[in-house]
Amino acid sequence: MAISTDHLVVRYGAGNAAVHDVSLEVRRGEVVALLGANGAGKTSTIHALAGEVPAAGGTVLVSGEKTSAPLHRRVRQGIGLLTEERCVFTGLTVRDNLRLGRGSVSDALDLFPELHDHVDRPAGLLSGGQQQMLALGRVLAARPSVLLADELSLGLAPVIVQRLLKAVRAAADSGVAVLLVEQHVHLAIEAADHVYVLRRGKVVHDGAAAPLRGAPDAIAELYLDRAEERAS
Numbered sequence: 082m083a084i085s086t087d088h089l090v091v092r093y094g095a096g097n098a099a100v101h102d103v104s105l106e107v108r109r110g111e112v113v114a115l116l117g118a119n120g121a122g123k124t125s126t127i128h129a130l131a132g133e134v135p136a137a138g139g140t141v142l143v144s145g146e147k148t149s150a151p152l153h154r155r156v157r158q159g160i161g162l163l164t165e166e167r168c169v170f171t172g173l174t175v176r177d178n179l180r181l182g183r184g185s186v187s188d189a190l191d192l193f194p195e196l197h198d199h200v201d202r203p204a205g206l207l208s209g210g211q212q213q214m215l216a217l218g219r220v221l222a223a224r225p226s227v228l229l230a231d232e233l234s235l236g237l238a239p240v241i242v243q244r245l246l247k248a249v250r251a252a253a254d255s256g257v258a259v260l261l262v263e264q265h266v267h268l269a270i271e272a273a274d275h276v277y278v279l280r281r282g283k284v285v286h287d288g289a290a291a292p293l294r295g296a297p298d299a300i301a302e303l304y305l306d307r308a309e310e311r312a313s
């Protein structure tokens with residue numbers, strides 16, 4: 082097991098818990114999609130896995146060891162985090178952005194040859210898709226054992242999303258454990274081995290991705306809140 086949670090609880094301030102009871106696991110070589118409606122607790126779960134927010138209950142385990150280490154220590158343990166905010170320094174060139182990573186510039190360019198012609202341009206002049214390739218290439222070039230990717234595809238065209246997910250799939254095939262939060266549900270299910278669906282901070286579905294491929298009704302069903310249905 083590369084990374085897992087056991088009855089995870091995440092709470093912001095004194096309010097209700099954003100995550101109530103999430104137990105999930107991601108193995109090396111596996112892409113796991115974490116799905117759910119807005120506000121279901123996906124980002125909070127990723128942040129707890131990365132050490133950006135503390136677990137208010139339950140545990141986070143990295144390589145089977147319970148951890149409460151902060152993000153910078155987890156990065157040294159091999160966790161790569163791609164947050165919702167596209168993490169590029171717009172005033173720096175593509176090359177300098179890559180130099181700031183923990184991996185080599187050439188490895189990142191091998192992963193995304195599309196960036197070759199732009200290495201000396203400021204990253205701020207790249208398209209949204211190229212910026213996300215830069216961010217993902219920088220994280221993957223560091224050869225993490227775990228990749229946590231939150232909304233990789235935010236605002237991007239499906240063809241770019243497919244390109245990014247292909248790179249994520251290839252990383253998993255080379256042994257990385259990948260947890261993917263994704264609004265492009267069908268594309269995520271195509272790329273994933275396993276799917277968790279959260280609703281109101283709880284896991285409401287935990288199963289293989291294959292039976293959900295090409296099954297829009299089954300996916301819609303997972304998103305339906307039966308309690309809300311009964312109330313209406």
Ligand SMILES: Nc1ncnc2c1ncn2[C@@H]1O[C@H](COP(=O)(O)OP(=O)(O)OP(=O)(O)O)[C@@H](O)[C@H]1O
Pocket residue numbers: 093098099117118119120121122123124125126
């Ligand atoms: N920093 C914060 N402070 C207070 N509440 C927060 C904070 N971040 C998230 N929340 C709340 O926690 C709950 C879960 O939010 P979270 O962002 O984890 O969900 P999500 O499934 O990632 O949603 P989205 O798809 O909209 O990003 C929501 O009710 C949200 O308002």
